Amino acid sequence: MTPRAQTPNAARELEHPAAREIRLEEVLHALADPVRLRIVRALAASGEEMACSLFDLPVSKSTTTHHFRVLRESGLISQNYRGTAKMNALRRDELERLFPGLLDSVLAAAARQEERRGG
């Protein structure tokens, strides 16, 4: 129904590490930052792609860009452009195959810690 081709501008393709290139240390480092952990938790909670602008983060636009790049380069998320928005998604299945249980236990730990602190 849409007459226009779905293919986005090739110049706006983003580099992602292949599953086999994902390194545990980088994943852990990416998750060790509060802002990035928050992003990952929001993505996990939504279960869907989310545009960068949907996140309510306590940092500037340029810092936000930085954190999303770290997450992408670590292999935790995938990013692709949709119009003017940049969509972000957790690479859950790949991560699960690579490091079974890791992401879930981190997410559970984060939830638990928030519980303990918040009340």
Add this chain to the structure above:
Amino acid sequence: MTPRAQTPNAARELEHPAAREIRLEEVLHALADPVRLRIVRALAASGEEMACSLFDLPVSKSTTTHHFRVLRESGLISQNYRGTAKMNALRRDELERLFPGLLDSVLAAAARQEERRGG
């Protein structure tokens, strides 16, 4: 010989964070360094206390001291002096109560990554 000022001993007890003070971000950060991850894996593999000198690490003595301190302050390990040796132990049970499954999944992930790389 010139009498030197006597430094108070104080080398007996080391400060450890209480279980409730352990922060997920710090634990992840501690695990994100290759040298420290190696230490944690060795401790997990041995299942017992280990003196610092038993680890075969690719860094100097002072850097070793630094890494063990980061691990202790993050809550991952406990340390206590036994004679001239400093004994290190994983705080497995406490970590497990705090963040169930987290340590195990990180250890499994590390083992898996080594398999994949080392063959």
Add this chain to the structure above:
DNA sequence: ATCGTAGTTTGACATCCGCCGTACTACGAT
């Protein structure tokens, strides 16, 4: 007492990190 082993402390150094503002690009809508 002296020595060797184990670990610490200090100070330095280069790098990385998180953060910002400003100027910029890309796209859709008007």
Add this chain to the structure above:
DNA sequence: ATCGTAGTACGGCGGATGTCAAACTACGAT
């Protein structure tokens, strides 16, 4: 064509991090 929104790139800043060597402390053994 122009404008607004979404995000990027650049350059800089202060603080954290990993690293080392050298000098030091602590303890057990000789």
